[in-house]
Amino acid sequence: MMILLSNPLFGVLLSLALFVLGQWLFDKTNGFFLLQPLFFAMVMGIVVLALLGHSMGMTTAQFYQKAYKPGGDLIFWFLNPATIAFAVPLYKRNDVIKKHGFVILFSLVIGTIVSLFAITGISKLVGLSHVGTASMLSQSATTAIALPLSTAVGGNAAVTAMACILNAVIIYALGKWLIKWFRLDKDPIGEGLGMGTAGHTVGSAFAVKLGSIPGAMAAVAVVVIGVVNNLIVPLFAHLMHI
Amino acid sequence: MKNETQEKKSAPLLVQMLIYAAVLFVSQFISNSMPKSFPLPTAVVGLVLLYLLLTLHIIKVEWVDSFGGAMIGLIGFLFVPSGISLAANLKIMHDEGIKLVIVIILATIVLLVVTAYTTRLLLLLSEKWFHHDSGMEKQSQEDK
Incomplete structure (x- = not known):
C-alpha cells in the first residue's frame, strides 16, 4: 500500500481531484467563499492526509513527506514557468510602465514601509511573540525571498512560509469582496499593485482576470516587492529592535 | 496593438515550451550566482529576463503568449501543494x-x-x- 502511495501519482491525483471537486462545489453554491477551490483543496488535502496517516500509524507530517510530497513537488515545479509567464501581460502594457514607472516604484517602496509599521503594530496588539512578529515582516515577498529574510531578522521560516501561502489563499478567496469593500477598482494601477503585493503570483493571476492594467501591475509588484523587501526588511527590523 | 498580436499565428506548443525552459535555465544560473544575503529566486529572475527579451524585441510575443496564458490560468491549482x-x-x-x-x-x-x-x-x-x-x-x- 505504501509503495503505491509514495508514487508521485498519488499526490497529483489527490491535488487534481480535490481542486476539481472544489471548483464543482464552488459553482454549485454560486461561489460560497469557503469552497474556493484552492482553499477547499488545501483544507481537505490536509484532512485526508491526517486521516490516512492516522490509519497507518503515522503523524500527519510523516505521511505528508512520504505519500504527498513526491507528487506535490511535481506540480509545485510548474509554478516556475507560470511565474515567468507574467512577463507577457507585463510586456503588453509597457505603455503604463513607461508613463508611470517612477510612481509605481515609489508607491511600492512607501507602501512596503507603511505596511511594515502596520503589521508590527497588529502583531504587538494581538500579543504575538518576538519570533512570531519577526516572521510576519517579509511575508509580502515571494516565498523564496521571504524565507531567508525571515531567518535573517530572527523569525521562523516555517511560520513565514505559512504566511506567504495564506496570503495567496486569502486573496484568491476574498479578493472579489476586498476589491468591492475598499473600492479598489477605481484605480486599476493601484488595484494591480495591491493584488501582486498581498497575493503574490496567485494574486497576479487574479489580477490578470480583472484587466490588462491590473494584470501587468501585479506582475511588476511581484518582482519589485521581492527586491524592496530584501533591502528594507533587515533595516526596519534593526531600527525597530525586532 | 492587441488586435495585431491576435492575428499573428502563435508558435507551436513545443517551441513555446523550449523558450520557457531556456529562459528558466539561464535564470537558474543567475539566481545561483546571487549572494546569500540577497536572494533572487529563479522565477523572479526569469520574469525579468523574459520581459527584457520581449521589450528588446529579441523574441516575439506570439512565441510565448498562448502557453504563458495557459500557465497563468492554472496558478490557482499549481498552488495547491503549497497549501497542503x-x-x-x-x-x-x-x-x-x-x-x-x-x-x-x-x-x-x-x-x-x-x-x-x-x-x-x-x-x-x-x-x-x-x-x-x-x-x-x-x-x-x-x-x-
Missing part, C-alpha cells in the same frame, strides 16, 4: 496558531489596501505636479 505543505508544520498551530492566522489575515488586507491607496495618492500628486496630459489616461482606462 502546511500539513508538515501543523506544530506551529499549537503554540500561537490562532494569533498568527489573525495577524496574517489582517496583514494581507493591510498590504492590499495600503499599496493600492498609496499608489492612488501618488498618481494624483504626480498628475498635479507634472501636469500630465490626461488623454492617455482615459485611453488606457478604456482599453481595460
Whole structure:
C-alpha cells in the first residue's frame, strides 16, 4: 500500500481531484467563499492526509513527506514557468510602465514601509511573540525571498512560509469582496499593485482576470516587492529592535 | 496593438515550451550566482529576463503568449501543494496558531489596501505636479 502511495501519482491525483471537486462545489453554491477551490483543496488535502496517516500509524507530517510530497513537488515545479509567464501581460502594457514607472516604484517602496509599521503594530496588539512578529515582516515577498529574510531578522521560516501561502489563499478567496469593500477598482494601477503585493503570483493571476492594467501591475509588484523587501526588511527590523 | 498580436499565428506548443525552459535555465544560473544575503529566486529572475527579451524585441510575443496564458490560468491549482505543505508544520498551530492566522489575515488586507491607496495618492500628486496630459489616461482606462 505504501509503495503505491509514495508514487508521485498519488499526490497529483489527490491535488487534481480535490481542486476539481472544489471548483464543482464552488459553482454549485454560486461561489460560497469557503469552497474556493484552492482553499477547499488545501483544507481537505490536509484532512485526508491526517486521516490516512492516522490509519497507518503515522503523524500527519510523516505521511505528508512520504505519500504527498513526491507528487506535490511535481506540480509545485510548474509554478516556475507560470511565474515567468507574467512577463507577457507585463510586456503588453509597457505603455503604463513607461508613463508611470517612477510612481509605481515609489508607491511600492512607501507602501512596503507603511505596511511594515502596520503589521508590527497588529502583531504587538494581538500579543504575538518576538519570533512570531519577526516572521510576519517579509511575508509580502515571494516565498523564496521571504524565507531567508525571515531567518535573517530572527523569525521562523516555517511560520513565514505559512504566511506567504495564506496570503495567496486569502486573496484568491476574498479578493472579489476586498476589491468591492475598499473600492479598489477605481484605480486599476493601484488595484494591480495591491493584488501582486498581498497575493503574490496567485494574486497576479487574479489580477490578470480583472484587466490588462491590473494584470501587468501585479506582475511588476511581484518582482519589485521581492527586491524592496530584501533591502528594507533587515533595516526596519534593526531600527525597530525586532 | 492587441488586435495585431491576435492575428499573428502563435508558435507551436513545443517551441513555446523550449523558450520557457531556456529562459528558466539561464535564470537558474543567475539566481545561483546571487549572494546569500540577497536572494533572487529563479522565477523572479526569469520574469525579468523574459520581459527584457520581449521589450528588446529579441523574441516575439506570439512565441510565448498562448502557453504563458495557459500557465497563468492554472496558478490557482499549481498552488495547491503549497497549501497542503502546511500539513508538515501543523506544530506551529499549537503554540500561537490562532494569533498568527489573525495577524496574517489582517496583514494581507493591510498590504492590499495600503499599496493600492498609496499608489492612488501618488498618481494624483504626480498628475498635479507634472501636469500630465490626461488623454492617455482615459485611453488606457478604456482599453481595460
